[in-house]
Amino acid sequence: MNPQTSLTAIEDEVLVSRFQESQDREAFDELVRRHRNRVYSLALRMMKNEQEALEVVQDTFLQVFRKLPEFRGDSQFGSWVHRIAANYSLMRIRRQKVIDQVEEPIETTTANGTFDNDGRWETYPTGMWGRRADDRVLDGELRQKLIDAVDNLPEAYRAVFMLRDFDGLSYDEIAESLEATVPAIKSRLHRARLALRADLAEYFEGRNA
């Protein structure tokens, strides 16, 4: 059997064990190969720059190499790697500027839907584009629109969106990484999703006009 083929069929935890027991570099390289794309995707959206994203990925896997002997499997290997990547991204962003923001009341007005004083829709959010989203083909234009919408999010919201909706980290993990409370994290996530929805509503309704 081709050694490379055999590695791709092996689960992460087995590869981790092989590395821990015998410093198996092929096992480590396979783990890097498997996880680098998602780590890169996260870093690229957090840093908005290919070179900085590469540096985050390098720092991440170097740290993984150093700490893997101590990894006890309390979380899944992939989750652990993404946490490291998230922390490196956040450290770099913090060095550039402050990303903490004063919490504001949740803003629930949207580009095409607003509420009256009684909490009822004053103007309705229209459009069927939300239906069967998982079946929708992402052409180049829509894909770029979605990437732009995420990139346009304020940093604090983008960080939470990436860590929760893209990376699937728990609220506790995100709160610890961002040094915030879980309610604050949920609030930022909600605002991020509202902003993305508003951007997409404008895009889809512009196409239907």
Next chain:
Amino acid sequence: MALVSGKPKCKECVDLLVDYLEGGLPAEDEKHLDEHFMACPPCLDFLDQYRASSSLSRRALETEMPEELADKLSDFLHKSCK
């Protein structure tokens, strides 16, 4: 957050979407929101759009590391990981 009353207004339902979609509301509140969405087409449209925005964005963000950068990563790790 929890519902103020058993008949939530549209704004209240939108405010609770994060917990609603993750099963994080008390059962009674979740039931009231379910009932509201069944009876309020604009809110149901909004719910679909809110969910879609998240899932579409997630799909769009998946990207492969360009080969040139993957090679640089590999070189870096071979030099640095000793």
